[in-house]
Amino acid sequence: MDRKNDDSRLLLEQVNDLLENNKILELRELLEEYHTMDILDVMENLDEEMKVKLFEVLPIDVSASILEESGSDFFRTMLSLIDVQHGRNILEQMSLDDLTDILSELEEDERQRIINLLNKEDAEDVRKLLGYEEESTGGIMTTGYIEVNENMTAKEAIEHMRKNAEDAETIYYIYVVDNDEKLVGVLSLRELITARDSVVVADLMSENIISVYDDDDRELAVKLVSKYDLIAIPVVDRDNILRGIITVDDIIDVMEEEATEDLYKLAGSSEHERDVAEKPDSTMLEQIVSSVRARIPWLLLILIGGLFTAIILTKTTFVEGLTYVKFLCFVPVILGMGGSVGMQSSSLTIMTLSNNDEEDIDFRTVLKEGAVGLITGLVCSIIIGAMAYIILHSLNMSIVIGICVLINMVVGAMIGSFTPLMLKHLSGDIAIISSPLISVLLDMIGVVLFFIITTIFLSKIVS
Numbered sequence: 001m002d003r004k005n006d007d008s009r010l011l012l013e014q015v016n017d018l019l020e021n022n023k024i025l026e027l028r029e030l031l032e033e034y035h036t037m038d039i040l041d042v043m044e045n046l047d048e049e050m051k052v053k054l055f056e057v058l059p060i061d062v063s064a065s066i067l068e069e070s071g072s073d074f075f076r077t078m079l080s081l082i083d084v085q086h087g088r089n090i091l092e093q094m095s096l097d098d099l100t101d102i103l104s105e106l107e108e109d110e111r112q113r114i115i116n117l118l119n120k121e122d123a124e125d126v127r128k129l130l131g132y133e134e135e136s137t138g139g140i141m142t143t144g145y146i147e148v149n150e151n152m153t154a155k156e157a158i159e160h161m162r163k164n165a166e167d168a169e170t171i172y173y174i175y176v177v178d179n180d181e182k183l184v185g186v187l188s189l190r191e192l193i194t195a196r197d198s199v200v201v202a203d204l205m206s207e208n209i210i211s212v213y214d215d216d217d218r219e220l221a222v223k224l225v226s227k228y229d230l231i232a233i234p235v236v237d238r239d240n241i242l243r244g245i246i247t248v249d250d251i252i253d254v255m256e257e258e259a260t261e262d263l264y265k266l267a268g269s270s271e272h273e274r275d276v277a278e279k280p281d282s283t284m285l286e287q288i289v290s291s292v293r294a295r296i297p298w299l300l301l302i303l304i305g306g307l308f309t310a311i312i313l314t315k316t317t318f319v320e321g322l323t324y325v326k327f328l329c330f331v332p333v334i335l336g337m338g339g340s341v342g343m344q345s346s347s348l349t350i351m352t353l354s355n356n357d358e359e360d361i362d363f364r365t366v367l368k369e370g371a372v373g374l375i376t377g378l379v380c381s382i383i384i385g386a387m388a389y390i391i392l393h394s395l396n397m398s399i400v401i402g403i404c405v406l407i408n409m410v411v412g413a414m415i416g417s418f419t420p421l422m423l424k425h426l427s428g429d430i431a432i433i434s435s436p437l438i439s440v441l442l443d444m445i446g447v448v449l450f451f452i453i454t455t456i457f458l459s460k461i462v463s
Contacts (some may be wrong), residue, residue, distance in 0.1 A: 137216045192204065300383075333405075373411055403453060
């Protein structure tokens, strides 16, 4: 990671120097050796003037690849800064499915402005793709594929492929349709180029087609591609008319998104918190609000479960008349809330660290999690304090219980976030952090805090 960061910084310095000295040919030669993502990383760290200057000297296909990999904010900014005709040329080189994904994140007026820059055929395809649900196979498919008619000869099919290969996402699979554009077969590039010129495509193709409907859930496409080791899978409508294909790179993106979404849910959050956190221009307040909104329902659910446990314990206490014994029945829910918010913070911090460079994460993350713990803790402490007063009929003790929950949740959130950050800084390996380790640590801290708080407050009440 350190060597990669050093290389990125060196490249950024070289690009800045060449741009400032207007050495365009040397700059192009330098960037020819680098991957699109490396160039994108450099561009994101340039000031606006240098960013536009670099973008305008890059080859059209490289610029298109950069926009395909960029986020919607970078995409919108670059198109607004460069010449309109240059932007139109770049858009024509972009993959329509990647372009559609970016357009779906823009406002309607901005989206329409960009669609108007496209040629008529691409604009129509993009509008069709935008009409599909985001979670459907139609929402991730591309219209860049090779199709041939079943009545063509091998020679005719090869000529057709040569004419259309430039716009195709992949040429390894050739899809065979009948005169009604219905998918009737598939053949590989190897089968086509090794066949005799006079052989009819219908005799070469395989009729055992693995496909998905355009309104199927995209996870079905992931399962089929994984099961059958496909490079791409065709997408048809309910009339079996070929509408597009889903390539393996899009499948990998879906797998990553679904896995991340499941991990966020497992941590007691949602993908909305991830989306806000990953926005380059999101403020600390926006991140805190999104975190609270995503996590509070799960914390309230855990709180309700803990309250039921406390009620059961207070009703089954054998020592009559001792309120302090019933008071101790609230210990599980107090510790549980601190542990729960701590596990949320640690899980989400680990995922953030796994998806970002080390220098992008600092102590502000701990402060943000502390703020989230404070807000959620206030809500939960008010609820448990009110329930404790109903059960114990003691205002002082209900206040102490509420304070215990609040402090435990704030400390739990900060410890849960700080622990992976500390281990990342010390060893660079956050994989050694496990749920039992965090859970035990938070329980130990929670018990100590509980007895310190109760000792201080209850001693004053008694005296």
